[in-house]
Amino acid sequence: MVAPIQVLGADGSTGPAFHLRGSDVSYVLRVTDHGHVEHVHFGAVLADLTELADLQPLLRQHPAQNEGVNSPDDPSYWLDRQTLEWSGYGRGDYRLPPIEVRRHDGGLVTDFRFQSFALRDGTVACADGLPTAIGDAENASTLILTLVDADLMLELYYTVFVEANVIAKRVVLTNTAAQAVRIPRLMSQQVDLIDRGYEVITLNGAWIAEAHPHRSPVAPGITLNSSTTGFSSNRHNPGVLLVAPDTGENHGEAYGFNLVYSGNHVTAIELTQRGLLRVQSGINPVGFEWTLHAGERFETPQAVLSFSAQGLNGLSANFHRFVEGHIVRGPWARRARPVLLNNWEATNFTFTHRKLVKMARQAKSLGVELFVLDDGWFAGRSDDHAGLGDYSVDTDKLPRGLSGLSADVRALGLDFGLWVEPESVNPDSELYRAHPDWVLRTAEREPLLGRHQLILDLTRPEVRDYVVGQVGTVLDAADVSYVKWDANRTFADIASPTCPAGEVLHRYQLGLYEVLRRIFEPRPHILLESCASGGNRFDLGMLCFSPQIWASDCTDPIERLTIQGGLSYFYPPSTMGAHVTASPSEQTLRATPLSTRFNVAAFGVLGYELDPEELSASERTEIRSQIAFYKQHRELCQFGALLRADQVQPDRVTLTRLNAAGESALVGAFQTRAIAAQPPEQLEIPRLDPAARYRVTAVPHTLEIRGFGRLINRLSPVPIRDGGVVQSVVNRHYRMPAVVQEYRGSGAALSRLRLIPQFDGTGADANTRILGDFGSTLYLIEKLDSAPAITGGGDER
Ligand code: GLA
DSSP states (O other), X not given: OOOSEEEEOTTSSSOOEEEEEOSSEEEEEEEOTTSOEEEEEEEEOOSOGGGSSOOSOTTOOOOOTTTOOOBTTBTTOOGGGSOBSSOOSSSSOOSOOSEEEEOTTSOOOOOOEEEEEEEEESOOOOTTSOOOOOOXXXXXXEEEEEEEETXXXXXXXXXXXXXXXEEEEEEEEEEOSSSOEEEEEEEEEEEEEEOSSOEEEEEEEETTEEEEEEEEEOOSEEEEEEOOSSSSOSSEXXXXXXXXXXXXXXXXXXXXXXXXXXXXXXXXEEEOTTSEEEEEEEEOOTTOOEEEOTTOEXXXXXXXXXXXXXXXXXXXXXXXXXXXXXXXXXXXXXXXXOOEEEOHHHHTTOOOHHHHHHHHHHHHHHTOOEEEEOSOOBTTOSSTTBOTTOOOBOTTTOTTHHHHHHHHHHHTTOEEEEEEOTTEEOSBSHHHHHOGGGBOOOSSSOOOOBTTBEEBOTTSHHHHHHHHHHHHHHHHHTTOSEEEEOOOOOOOSOOBTTBOHHHHHHHHHHHXXXXXXXXHTXXXXXXXXEOBTBBTTOSHHHHTTOSEEEOBXXXXXXXXXXXXXXXXXXXXXXXXXXXXXXXSOTTTXXXXXXXXXXXXXXXXXXXXESOGGGSOHHHHHHHHHHHHHHHHTHHHHHHSEEEEOOOSSTTEEEEEEEOTTSXXXXXXXXXXXXXXXXXXXXXXXXXXXXXXXXXXXXXXXXXXXXXXXXXXXXXXXXXXXTTSHHHHHHHHHOEEEOOOOEEEEEHHHHTTEEOOOXXXXXXXXXXXXXXXXXXXXXXXXXXXXXXXXXXXXXXOO
């Protein structure tokens, strides 16, 4: 096996230079003659460092007049033209510095030079409790470079995750001086690339509209992707992509950057007039300033970088492997997740023990495995104005407490899960009345409210102890096996009596991670799903604790295609909570078919969030078969490799899951808008073995009679008036089966499978697909052992 880290010139003759090698990625850096760490290569894998014929500085050139400053003993060495892995302020690199330092004498200049390096097998965890990716000597290797500038020591950590093709970078700064220094900016990583006309893709959004991808050329100057809300945020997810202009889902070069952190972040992309592209990522300096006392060290969160020459799908495959292999940990890593029913959209705050048990009983009969009680179970919680922070149960709603409810749910053969929101408190709560000083607030102002609540000061040990104690007691008493951990307001009044204001948000993150560790490490049987009003904290930091995250409060499947699709650039479907809810959507009022609601949720961790008692008999039958199908193909749905198809038509989305052995696949074909006079449609099924034979079947589903309006009279023996009583009765008891589709052929032929036609206004028969607006079909592809003759209701066309 080739070493994952190759070192050249360790004897001091040149460099040294370092080659970090993943299976398909190489990352090369070297130390210049002047001791700066230069970035040399990030891209296609190199067999050997000697492949880089010229390891000499790339951009040596005498400075143009008035453009830069140079080393007195080397006129061709000026920092502004170097591609640097690290830099400073005030020594001629005029781009964004990765560090800013205010020394006790007011000095601002920094110039870090290489001192030594070390190699370690596997990973090196943060000493201060920040989560980092995990790995062992088999799949990861770490390089540590030590740089020094006067009384400051800086360690650059690089870990290569070989199979995942991910390079993780972080920084540890130590103050070796006798006086304190202040640090208003310390990035986790910097890399200087040579621009090739790259475009940037960011995931932007809002509540119920998370992770919408936007792509634009990188403009000269500085582009920022950042969050200042105290969360990694639904506004701008920390994941950022840089792509060549021609890059699509399946071809072209793509770089990805992300951060193992859940608070304020920034990724800065600076394009210079000389065609250099600097990318930095780390804690957002807005509102940040850390005082590093003599002898202290500060560790940044871990940044992760990856590259693929196989387009965005290639890059996502790297990140998905990385998340499933090195971020999600504990007994739930790569473990099948249960199908759940959550009561939130069905009941909101209004429920009783009886009602919940009835829902659970029906859920069980549908095939659900886990019943989750959401918000509203504690005293005073009749709406979102009161009760948060207290952990006593509302005995009007639940006279036998959580343990009584849990026992009844478990007696039905279901697991029991619970919603909590431990980071906040309502002013109208026992906790706040007892400890009004336990919230983030300045001394001089009334703290602002968000969703009628304040944020608990997790920088303080006594507050953390309270949360750990209270939540732990509830979870144990009710025999809880799943927790939904929510956080529903953004930060303001960022101050605490116990630490300087510029440290509060980062210390809060450390406090939050400590609380999560203390609650859930001793309870490894609990599956944790984190949530922040949906996807307001969908990041690698939370995924180190919660194997899945509630992706969005928007459960409209058409919106979810964009949200889950956007998230999927960085995060695998196994991390995305996805629920089927009632139609029309509570968020958009859009009415969508039950089949499409399932087909979208099946591209994530499936749950239901509706009242089973309100379902018609025919819907119940449909849901029963949905859940049975999902369970049968759970491995494919939760852990199959995801491939997004390039969108050739704006109203079509096609997603594929492939199993590792290449034996089966699932393709979801979604029609976000029906179009008249439709051209022939081809289903692209990627990456099948061209020589092997497969069977493609449309997963059976049914269509609502109501959806046909008065056209149903062409089929019905009795007249049915649109909107009339007969239609309503028929609709509750009968649904029309969708056309049977089965195709067989070689993997090569199926890479472009011509589908039987859609309804186009002139009638339908047994060979007509009926979709309409928001219609969709799931196709199951199974490898055939032998090679049967070509047949089908829709043959190999
Ligand atoms: C947030 C969550 C929802 C639900 C409510 C309960 O909005 O995202 O799923 O749990 O809180 O108050």
